[in-house]
Amino acid sequence: MELRDIKYIVSIKKYSSITQAAKELYIPQPTLSNVLKRVETELGKSLFIRTKSGLKLTKSGTHFVQMAEELLAMNDKMMSEMASFSETPKTIRIASPDMWCARLVAPVTAEFFKSYPDVMVNIQEKSTAEIEEGLRKDEIDIGILQLPFLDMDCFDYRPLFDEQIMIAVASDYWKKYAVLIGAQQDSISLKHLENHRLIFTDPERPVRRKIELALKNNRIPYMISAVTNNLEASLVLAEKEVGIAFISDKQKNYYIDQYHLTYVRADQFLPKWQMVAVQKKENHTAIIDSFIREMEAFTAGWDSGSHF
Structure with missing residues:
Protein backbone atom coordinates (compact mmCIF):
# COMPACT_ATOMS: atom_id res chain seq x y z
CA MET A 1 0.00 0.00 0.00
CA GLU A 2 1.45 3.35 -1.06
CA LEU A 3 0.98 6.74 0.55
CA ARG A 4 -0.92 7.83 -2.55
CA ASP A 5 -3.42 4.99 -2.00
CA ILE A 6 -4.01 6.20 1.55
CA LYS A 7 -4.64 9.74 0.28
CA TYR A 8 -7.15 8.37 -2.22
CA ILE A 9 -9.09 6.49 0.48
CA VAL A 10 -9.26 9.63 2.64
CA SER A 11 -10.57 11.57 -0.37
CA ILE A 12 -13.34 8.99 -0.95
CA LYS A 13 -14.36 9.42 2.68
CA LYS A 14 -14.34 13.22 2.28
CA TYR A 15 -16.73 13.23 -0.68
CA SER A 16 -18.70 10.02 0.11
CA SER A 17 -18.43 9.28 -3.59
CA ILE A 18 -15.85 7.61 -5.80
CA THR A 19 -17.04 9.71 -8.76
CA GLN A 20 -16.63 13.03 -6.95
CA ALA A 21 -13.35 12.01 -5.33
CA ALA A 22 -11.94 10.96 -8.71
CA LYS A 23 -13.00 14.30 -10.18
CA GLU A 24 -11.29 16.26 -7.40
CA LEU A 25 -8.16 14.09 -7.69
CA TYR A 26 -8.12 14.43 -11.50
CA ILE A 27 -7.91 10.68 -12.05
CA PRO A 28 -10.28 8.31 -13.89
CA GLN A 29 -13.06 6.80 -11.76
CA PRO A 30 -12.10 3.19 -12.64
CA THR A 31 -8.56 3.88 -11.40
CA LEU A 32 -9.87 5.04 -8.04
CA SER A 33 -12.27 2.09 -7.80
CA ASN A 34 -9.38 -0.30 -8.41
CA VAL A 35 -7.29 1.38 -5.71
CA LEU A 36 -10.12 0.93 -3.20
CA LYS A 37 -10.54 -2.74 -4.14
CA ARG A 38 -6.80 -3.36 -3.87
CA VAL A 39 -6.54 -1.74 -0.44
CA GLU A 40 -9.59 -3.60 0.88
CA THR A 41 -8.15 -6.88 -0.42
CA GLU A 42 -4.79 -6.15 1.19
CA LEU A 43 -6.43 -5.32 4.52
CA GLY A 44 -8.99 -8.10 4.32
CA LYS A 45 -11.62 -5.57 5.39
CA SER A 46 -14.42 -3.63 3.71
CA LEU A 47 -13.88 0.09 4.27
CA PHE A 48 -17.13 1.45 2.79
CA ILE A 49 -20.75 0.46 2.37
CA ARG A 50 -23.11 1.94 -0.22
CA THR A 51 -26.16 3.87 1.03
CA LYS A 52 -28.77 6.07 -0.63
CA SER A 53 -26.83 9.13 0.50
CA GLY A 54 -23.49 7.84 -0.78
CA LEU A 55 -20.58 5.79 0.52
CA LYS A 56 -20.34 5.42 4.30
CA LEU A 57 -17.43 4.13 6.34
CA THR A 58 -17.66 0.74 7.98
CA LYS A 59 -16.34 0.36 11.52
CA SER A 60 -13.05 -0.85 10.05
CA GLY A 61 -13.11 2.01 7.56
CA THR A 62 -13.57 4.59 10.32
CA HIS A 63 -10.57 3.23 12.19
CA PHE A 64 -8.49 3.11 9.00
CA VAL A 65 -9.30 6.71 8.02
CA GLN A 66 -8.50 7.99 11.52
CA MET A 67 -5.05 6.43 11.34
CA ALA A 68 -4.64 7.49 7.70
CA GLU A 69 -5.33 11.15 8.49
CA GLU A 70 -2.81 11.04 11.34
CA LEU A 71 -0.25 9.44 9.02
CA LEU A 72 -0.81 12.02 6.27
CA ALA A 73 -0.55 14.89 8.75
CA MET A 74 2.69 13.43 10.09
CA ASN A 75 4.01 13.02 6.54
CA ASP A 76 3.24 16.67 5.72
CA LYS A 77 4.94 17.80 8.92
CA MET A 78 7.98 15.64 8.21
CA MET A 79 8.31 16.95 4.64
CA SER A 80 7.97 20.56 5.79
CA GLU A 81 10.48 20.21 8.60
CA MET A 82 13.00 18.34 6.47
CA ALA A 83 12.75 21.05 3.81
CA ASP A 162 -13.09 31.08 -12.34
CA GLU A 163 -13.13 34.11 -14.62
CA GLN A 164 -15.85 35.58 -16.84
CA ILE A 165 -15.12 38.13 -19.56
CA MET A 166 -16.90 41.50 -19.33
CA ILE A 167 -16.79 44.54 -21.59
CA ALA A 168 -15.45 47.92 -20.44
CA VAL A 169 -16.84 51.03 -22.16
CA ALA A 170 -16.69 54.79 -21.62
CA SER A 171 -19.73 55.93 -19.66
CA ASP A 172 -21.22 57.90 -22.58
CA TYR A 173 -20.11 55.52 -25.31
CA TRP A 174 -23.30 53.49 -25.56
CA LYS A 175 -25.58 56.54 -25.44
CA LYS A 176 -23.88 57.87 -28.56
CA TYR A 177 -24.81 54.65 -30.34
CA ALA A 178 -28.34 54.57 -28.87
CA VAL A 179 -27.75 51.31 -26.98
CA LEU A 180 -29.32 51.29 -23.51
CA ILE A 181 -27.05 49.41 -21.13
CA GLY A 182 -25.02 50.23 -18.05
CA ALA A 183 -27.11 51.40 -15.11
CA GLN A 184 -30.32 50.15 -16.77
CA GLN A 185 -29.01 46.76 -17.79
CA ASP A 186 -26.68 44.27 -16.09
CA SER A 187 -25.81 42.29 -19.21
CA ILE A 188 -25.96 42.62 -22.98
CA SER A 189 -26.46 40.54 -26.08
CA LEU A 190 -23.41 39.85 -28.19
CA LYS A 191 -25.24 41.61 -31.01
CA HIS A 192 -24.68 44.92 -29.18
CA LEU A 193 -21.03 44.64 -30.25
CA GLU A 194 -21.96 44.63 -33.94
CA ASN A 195 -19.87 47.10 -35.99
CA HIS A 196 -18.25 48.56 -32.88
CA ARG A 197 -14.55 49.30 -32.46
CA LEU A 198 -12.87 46.72 -30.22
CA ILE A 199 -9.58 46.82 -28.30
CA PHE A 200 -7.81 43.45 -28.42
CA THR A 201 -4.63 41.77 -27.20
CA ASP A 202 -2.21 40.11 -29.63
CA PRO A 203 -3.81 37.35 -31.75
CA GLU A 204 -1.97 34.52 -29.94
CA ARG A 205 -3.49 35.40 -26.56
CA PRO A 206 -6.13 32.78 -25.55
CA VAL A 207 -8.68 35.39 -24.44
CA ARG A 208 -8.66 37.13 -27.80
CA ARG A 209 -8.99 33.81 -29.63
CA LYS A 210 -12.02 32.90 -27.51
CA ILE A 211 -13.70 36.29 -27.98
CA GLU A 212 -13.16 36.31 -31.74
CA LEU A 213 -14.47 32.75 -31.98
CA ALA A 214 -17.66 33.79 -30.15
CA LEU A 215 -18.10 36.76 -32.50
CA LYS A 216 -17.44 34.60 -35.56
CA ASN A 217 -19.84 31.85 -34.47
CA ASN A 218 -22.57 34.45 -33.99
CA ARG A 219 -21.70 36.24 -37.26
CA ILE A 220 -21.05 39.56 -35.55
CA PRO A 221 -19.04 42.03 -37.68
CA TYR A 222 -16.63 44.29 -35.79
CA MET A 223 -13.63 46.59 -36.19
CA ILE A 224 -10.30 46.50 -34.32
CA SER A 225 -9.25 49.98 -33.19
CA ALA A 226 -6.21 49.09 -31.07
CA VAL A 227 -4.06 46.14 -29.98
CA THR A 228 -2.26 46.01 -26.62
CA ASN A 229 -1.30 43.32 -24.12
CA ASN A 230 -1.33 45.86 -21.29
CA LEU A 231 -4.67 45.75 -19.47
CA GLU A 232 -4.43 49.25 -18.01
CA ALA A 233 -3.57 50.67 -21.42
CA SER A 234 -6.70 49.06 -22.87
CA LEU A 235 -8.82 50.61 -20.09
CA VAL A 236 -7.36 54.07 -20.75
CA LEU A 237 -8.13 53.65 -24.46
CA ALA A 238 -11.70 52.59 -23.63
CA GLU A 239 -12.11 55.58 -21.32
CA LYS A 240 -10.95 57.86 -24.18
CA GLU A 241 -13.59 56.23 -26.44
CA VAL A 242 -11.05 54.61 -28.75
CA GLY A 243 -13.09 51.42 -28.52
CA ILE A 244 -14.52 48.71 -26.28
CA ALA A 245 -12.08 46.84 -24.03
CA PHE A 246 -12.40 43.39 -22.48
CA ILE A 247 -11.67 42.57 -18.84
CA SER A 248 -12.41 39.63 -16.54
CA ASP A 249 -14.80 39.99 -13.62
CA LYS A 250 -11.94 39.35 -11.17
CA GLN A 251 -9.67 41.96 -12.79
CA LYS A 252 -12.49 44.49 -12.92
CA ASN A 253 -12.73 44.64 -9.14
CA TYR A 254 -9.23 46.13 -8.93
CA TYR A 255 -9.91 48.90 -11.46
CA ILE A 256 -13.57 49.77 -10.92
CA ASP A 257 -12.82 53.10 -9.18
CA GLN A 258 -9.82 54.11 -11.30
CA TYR A 259 -11.47 54.82 -14.64
CA HIS A 260 -14.70 56.45 -15.83
CA LEU A 261 -15.96 53.21 -17.35
CA THR A 262 -19.05 51.05 -17.32
CA TYR A 263 -18.48 47.29 -16.93
CA VAL A 264 -21.14 45.06 -18.46
CA ARG A 265 -21.58 41.29 -18.55
CA ALA A 266 -22.37 39.20 -21.61
CA ASP A 267 -22.73 35.98 -19.65
CA GLN A 268 -24.31 33.84 -22.35
CA PHE A 269 -21.92 34.81 -25.09
CA LEU A 270 -18.42 35.78 -23.98
CA PRO A 271 -16.04 33.10 -22.69
CA LYS A 272 -15.58 31.80 -19.17
CA TRP A 273 -12.62 29.78 -17.97
Whole structure:
Protein backbone atom coordinates (compact mmCIF):
# COMPACT_ATOMS: atom_id res chain seq x y z
CA MET A 1 0.00 0.00 0.00
CA GLU A 2 1.45 3.35 -1.06
CA LEU A 3 0.98 6.74 0.55
CA ARG A 4 -0.92 7.83 -2.55
CA ASP A 5 -3.42 4.99 -2.00
CA ILE A 6 -4.01 6.20 1.55
CA LYS A 7 -4.64 9.74 0.28
CA TYR A 8 -7.15 8.37 -2.22
CA ILE A 9 -9.09 6.49 0.48
CA VAL A 10 -9.26 9.63 2.64
CA SER A 11 -10.57 11.57 -0.37
CA ILE A 12 -13.34 8.99 -0.95
CA LYS A 13 -14.36 9.42 2.68
CA LYS A 14 -14.34 13.22 2.28
CA TYR A 15 -16.73 13.23 -0.68
CA SER A 16 -18.70 10.02 0.11
CA SER A 17 -18.43 9.28 -3.59
CA ILE A 18 -15.85 7.61 -5.80
CA THR A 19 -17.04 9.71 -8.76
CA GLN A 20 -16.63 13.03 -6.95
CA ALA A 21 -13.35 12.01 -5.33
CA ALA A 22 -11.94 10.96 -8.71
CA LYS A 23 -13.00 14.30 -10.18
CA GLU A 24 -11.29 16.26 -7.40
CA LEU A 25 -8.16 14.09 -7.69
CA TYR A 26 -8.12 14.43 -11.50
CA ILE A 27 -7.91 10.68 -12.05
CA PRO A 28 -10.28 8.31 -13.89
CA GLN A 29 -13.06 6.80 -11.76
CA PRO A 30 -12.10 3.19 -12.64
CA THR A 31 -8.56 3.88 -11.40
CA LEU A 32 -9.87 5.04 -8.04
CA SER A 33 -12.27 2.09 -7.80
CA ASN A 34 -9.38 -0.30 -8.41
CA VAL A 35 -7.29 1.38 -5.71
CA LEU A 36 -10.12 0.93 -3.20
CA LYS A 37 -10.54 -2.74 -4.14
CA ARG A 38 -6.80 -3.36 -3.87
CA VAL A 39 -6.54 -1.74 -0.44
CA GLU A 40 -9.59 -3.60 0.88
CA THR A 41 -8.15 -6.88 -0.42
CA GLU A 42 -4.79 -6.15 1.19
CA LEU A 43 -6.43 -5.32 4.52
CA GLY A 44 -8.99 -8.10 4.32
CA LYS A 45 -11.62 -5.57 5.39
CA SER A 46 -14.42 -3.63 3.71
CA LEU A 47 -13.88 0.09 4.27
CA PHE A 48 -17.13 1.45 2.79
CA ILE A 49 -20.75 0.46 2.37
CA ARG A 50 -23.11 1.94 -0.22
CA THR A 51 -26.16 3.87 1.03
CA LYS A 52 -28.77 6.07 -0.63
CA SER A 53 -26.83 9.13 0.50
CA GLY A 54 -23.49 7.84 -0.78
CA LEU A 55 -20.58 5.79 0.52
CA LYS A 56 -20.34 5.42 4.30
CA LEU A 57 -17.43 4.13 6.34
CA THR A 58 -17.66 0.74 7.98
CA LYS A 59 -16.34 0.36 11.52
CA SER A 60 -13.05 -0.85 10.05
CA GLY A 61 -13.11 2.01 7.56
CA THR A 62 -13.57 4.59 10.32
CA HIS A 63 -10.57 3.23 12.19
CA PHE A 64 -8.49 3.11 9.00
CA VAL A 65 -9.30 6.71 8.02
CA GLN A 66 -8.50 7.99 11.52
CA MET A 67 -5.05 6.43 11.34
CA ALA A 68 -4.64 7.49 7.70
CA GLU A 69 -5.33 11.15 8.49
CA GLU A 70 -2.81 11.04 11.34
CA LEU A 71 -0.25 9.44 9.02
CA LEU A 72 -0.81 12.02 6.27
CA ALA A 73 -0.55 14.89 8.75
CA MET A 74 2.69 13.43 10.09
CA ASN A 75 4.01 13.02 6.54
CA ASP A 76 3.24 16.67 5.72
CA LYS A 77 4.94 17.80 8.92
CA MET A 78 7.98 15.64 8.21
CA MET A 79 8.31 16.95 4.64
CA SER A 80 7.97 20.56 5.79
CA GLU A 81 10.48 20.21 8.60
CA MET A 82 13.00 18.34 6.47
CA ALA A 83 12.75 21.05 3.81
CA SER A 84 13.63 23.67 6.41
CA PHE A 85 16.80 21.76 7.37
CA SER A 86 18.36 22.22 3.96
CA GLU A 87 21.86 23.69 4.17
CA THR A 88 21.56 25.37 0.80
CA PRO A 89 18.93 28.01 -0.08
CA LYS A 90 16.07 26.85 -2.23
CA THR A 91 14.40 28.78 -5.02
CA ILE A 92 10.85 28.35 -6.26
CA ARG A 93 10.08 29.82 -9.69
CA ILE A 94 6.54 30.99 -10.34
CA ALA A 95 5.26 32.46 -13.60
CA SER A 96 1.96 34.24 -14.01
CA PRO A 97 0.28 36.33 -16.72
CA ASP A 98 -0.50 40.00 -16.37
CA MET A 99 -1.86 41.32 -13.10
CA TRP A 100 -1.86 38.05 -11.15
CA CYS A 101 1.82 38.49 -10.29
CA ALA A 102 0.87 41.42 -8.04
CA ARG A 103 -2.67 40.44 -7.08
CA LEU A 104 -2.13 36.72 -6.40
CA VAL A 105 1.49 35.54 -6.39
CA ALA A 106 2.95 38.43 -4.38
CA PRO A 107 0.51 38.29 -1.41
CA VAL A 108 0.71 34.48 -1.36
CA THR A 109 4.51 34.76 -1.26
CA ALA A 110 4.21 36.94 1.85
CA GLU A 111 2.20 34.20 3.60
CA PHE A 112 4.52 31.49 2.29
CA PHE A 113 7.57 33.20 3.84
CA LYS A 114 6.07 32.77 7.31
CA SER A 115 6.61 29.00 6.97
CA TYR A 116 9.60 29.02 4.59
CA PRO A 117 11.71 32.11 5.37
CA ASP A 118 14.83 30.60 3.75
CA VAL A 119 13.22 29.92 0.38
CA MET A 120 13.69 32.50 -2.36
CA VAL A 121 10.65 33.05 -4.59
CA ASN A 122 11.36 34.09 -8.18
CA ILE A 123 8.20 35.74 -9.56
CA GLN A 124 8.06 36.07 -13.35
CA GLU A 125 5.44 37.80 -15.51
CA LYS A 126 5.02 35.83 -18.73
CA SER A 127 2.53 35.14 -21.49
CA THR A 128 0.58 31.88 -21.60
CA ALA A 129 2.85 30.48 -24.33
CA GLU A 130 5.98 31.42 -22.35
CA ILE A 131 4.62 29.78 -19.19
CA GLU A 132 3.79 26.56 -21.03
CA GLU A 133 7.27 26.46 -22.60
CA GLY A 134 8.93 27.23 -19.26
CA LEU A 135 7.08 24.39 -17.55
CA ARG A 136 8.06 21.92 -20.29
CA LYS A 137 11.73 22.96 -20.06
CA ASP A 138 11.78 22.87 -16.22
CA GLU A 139 12.50 26.61 -16.15
CA ILE A 140 9.36 27.21 -14.07
CA ASP A 141 8.13 25.28 -11.03
CA ILE A 142 4.57 26.64 -10.93
CA GLY A 143 2.63 28.33 -13.72
CA ILE A 144 -0.70 30.15 -13.47
CA LEU A 145 -2.71 29.20 -16.56
CA GLN A 146 -6.26 29.00 -17.78
CA LEU A 147 -7.89 25.74 -18.82
CA PRO A 148 -7.40 24.20 -21.27
CA PHE A 149 -3.65 24.46 -21.88
CA LEU A 150 -1.24 22.49 -24.07
CA ASP A 151 0.14 19.10 -23.02
CA MET A 152 -2.30 18.76 -20.11
CA ASP A 153 -1.42 15.06 -19.73
CA CYS A 154 2.16 15.99 -18.76
CA PHE A 155 1.15 18.20 -15.85
CA ASP A 156 -0.79 18.24 -12.61
CA TYR A 157 -2.99 21.25 -11.96
CA ARG A 158 -5.13 22.56 -9.11
CA PRO A 159 -8.14 24.90 -9.59
CA LEU A 160 -7.78 28.41 -8.16
CA PHE A 161 -10.71 30.51 -9.41
CA ASP A 162 -13.09 31.08 -12.34
CA GLU A 163 -13.13 34.11 -14.62
CA GLN A 164 -15.85 35.58 -16.84
CA ILE A 165 -15.12 38.13 -19.56
CA MET A 166 -16.90 41.50 -19.33
CA ILE A 167 -16.79 44.54 -21.59
CA ALA A 168 -15.45 47.92 -20.44
CA VAL A 169 -16.84 51.03 -22.16
CA ALA A 170 -16.69 54.79 -21.62
CA SER A 171 -19.73 55.93 -19.66
CA ASP A 172 -21.22 57.90 -22.58
CA TYR A 173 -20.11 55.52 -25.31
CA TRP A 174 -23.30 53.49 -25.56
CA LYS A 175 -25.58 56.54 -25.44
CA LYS A 176 -23.88 57.87 -28.56
CA TYR A 177 -24.81 54.65 -30.34
CA ALA A 178 -28.34 54.57 -28.87
CA VAL A 179 -27.75 51.31 -26.98
CA LEU A 180 -29.32 51.29 -23.51
CA ILE A 181 -27.05 49.41 -21.13
CA GLY A 182 -25.02 50.23 -18.05
CA ALA A 183 -27.11 51.40 -15.11
CA GLN A 184 -30.32 50.15 -16.77
CA GLN A 185 -29.01 46.76 -17.79
CA ASP A 186 -26.68 44.27 -16.09
CA SER A 187 -25.81 42.29 -19.21
CA ILE A 188 -25.96 42.62 -22.98
CA SER A 189 -26.46 40.54 -26.08
CA LEU A 190 -23.41 39.85 -28.19
CA LYS A 191 -25.24 41.61 -31.01
CA HIS A 192 -24.68 44.92 -29.18
CA LEU A 193 -21.03 44.64 -30.25
CA GLU A 194 -21.96 44.63 -33.94
CA ASN A 195 -19.87 47.10 -35.99
CA HIS A 196 -18.25 48.56 -32.88
CA ARG A 197 -14.55 49.30 -32.46
CA LEU A 198 -12.87 46.72 -30.22
CA ILE A 199 -9.58 46.82 -28.30
CA PHE A 200 -7.81 43.45 -28.42
CA THR A 201 -4.63 41.77 -27.20
CA ASP A 202 -2.21 40.11 -29.63
CA PRO A 203 -3.81 37.35 -31.75
CA GLU A 204 -1.97 34.52 -29.94
CA ARG A 205 -3.49 35.40 -26.56
CA PRO A 206 -6.13 32.78 -25.55
CA VAL A 207 -8.68 35.39 -24.44
CA ARG A 208 -8.66 37.13 -27.80
CA ARG A 209 -8.99 33.81 -29.63
CA LYS A 210 -12.02 32.90 -27.51
CA ILE A 211 -13.70 36.29 -27.98
CA GLU A 212 -13.16 36.31 -31.74
CA LEU A 213 -14.47 32.75 -31.98
CA ALA A 214 -17.66 33.79 -30.15
CA LEU A 215 -18.10 36.76 -32.50
CA LYS A 216 -17.44 34.60 -35.56
CA ASN A 217 -19.84 31.85 -34.47
CA ASN A 218 -22.57 34.45 -33.99
CA ARG A 219 -21.70 36.24 -37.26
CA ILE A 220 -21.05 39.56 -35.55
CA PRO A 221 -19.04 42.03 -37.68
CA TYR A 222 -16.63 44.29 -35.79
CA MET A 223 -13.63 46.59 -36.19
CA ILE A 224 -10.30 46.50 -34.32
CA SER A 225 -9.25 49.98 -33.19
CA ALA A 226 -6.21 49.09 -31.07
CA VAL A 227 -4.06 46.14 -29.98
CA THR A 228 -2.26 46.01 -26.62
CA ASN A 229 -1.30 43.32 -24.12
CA ASN A 230 -1.33 45.86 -21.29
CA LEU A 231 -4.67 45.75 -19.47
CA GLU A 232 -4.43 49.25 -18.01
CA ALA A 233 -3.57 50.67 -21.42
CA SER A 234 -6.70 49.06 -22.87
CA LEU A 235 -8.82 50.61 -20.09
CA VAL A 236 -7.36 54.07 -20.75
CA LEU A 237 -8.13 53.65 -24.46
CA ALA A 238 -11.70 52.59 -23.63
CA GLU A 239 -12.11 55.58 -21.32
CA LYS A 240 -10.95 57.86 -24.18
CA GLU A 241 -13.59 56.23 -26.44
CA VAL A 242 -11.05 54.61 -28.75
CA GLY A 243 -13.09 51.42 -28.52
CA ILE A 244 -14.52 48.71 -26.28
CA ALA A 245 -12.08 46.84 -24.03
CA PHE A 246 -12.40 43.39 -22.48
CA ILE A 247 -11.67 42.57 -18.84
CA SER A 248 -12.41 39.63 -16.54
CA ASP A 249 -14.80 39.99 -13.62
CA LYS A 250 -11.94 39.35 -11.17
CA GLN A 251 -9.67 41.96 -12.79
CA LYS A 252 -12.49 44.49 -12.92
CA ASN A 253 -12.73 44.64 -9.14
CA TYR A 254 -9.23 46.13 -8.93
CA TYR A 255 -9.91 48.90 -11.46
CA ILE A 256 -13.57 49.77 -10.92
CA ASP A 257 -12.82 53.10 -9.18
CA GLN A 258 -9.82 54.11 -11.30
CA TYR A 259 -11.47 54.82 -14.64
CA HIS A 260 -14.70 56.45 -15.83
CA LEU A 261 -15.96 53.21 -17.35
CA THR A 262 -19.05 51.05 -17.32
CA TYR A 263 -18.48 47.29 -16.93
CA VAL A 264 -21.14 45.06 -18.46
CA ARG A 265 -21.58 41.29 -18.55
CA ALA A 266 -22.37 39.20 -21.61
CA ASP A 267 -22.73 35.98 -19.65
CA GLN A 268 -24.31 33.84 -22.35
CA PHE A 269 -21.92 34.81 -25.09
CA LEU A 270 -18.42 35.78 -23.98
CA PRO A 271 -16.04 33.10 -22.69
CA LYS A 272 -15.58 31.80 -19.17
CA TRP A 273 -12.62 29.78 -17.97
CA GLN A 274 -10.90 28.39 -14.90
CA MET A 275 -7.48 29.57 -13.70
CA VAL A 276 -5.27 26.81 -12.31
CA ALA A 277 -1.85 26.30 -10.72
CA VAL A 278 0.20 23.97 -12.94
CA GLN A 279 3.29 21.88 -12.21
CA LYS A 280 5.04 18.94 -13.83
CA LYS A 281 3.86 15.56 -12.56
CA GLU A 282 7.37 14.58 -11.51
CA ASN A 283 8.14 17.90 -9.82
CA HIS A 284 6.08 17.51 -6.65
CA THR A 285 8.02 18.69 -3.59
CA ALA A 286 6.92 19.82 -0.15
CA ILE A 287 7.86 23.42 -0.98
CA ILE A 288 6.01 23.55 -4.31
CA ASP A 289 2.94 21.81 -2.89
CA SER A 290 2.92 24.16 0.10
CA PHE A 291 2.99 27.22 -2.15
CA ILE A 292 0.08 25.89 -4.19
CA ARG A 293 -1.90 25.20 -1.00
CA GLU A 294 -1.29 28.82 0.02
CA MET A 295 -2.69 29.95 -3.34
CA GLU A 296 -5.74 27.74 -2.88
CA ALA A 297 -6.36 29.22 0.56
CA PHE A 298 -5.86 32.78 -0.70
CA THR A 299 -8.36 32.38 -3.57
CA ALA A 300 -10.86 30.25 -1.65
CA GLY A 301 -13.55 32.96 -1.53
CA TRP A 302 -12.96 34.59 -4.90
CA ASP A 303 -15.74 32.85 -6.83
CA SER A 304 -18.31 33.83 -4.20
CA GLY A 305 -17.05 37.40 -4.27
CA SER A 306 -16.05 37.43 -0.59
CA HIS A 307 -12.45 38.42 -1.43
CA PHE A 308 -13.42 41.72 -3.02
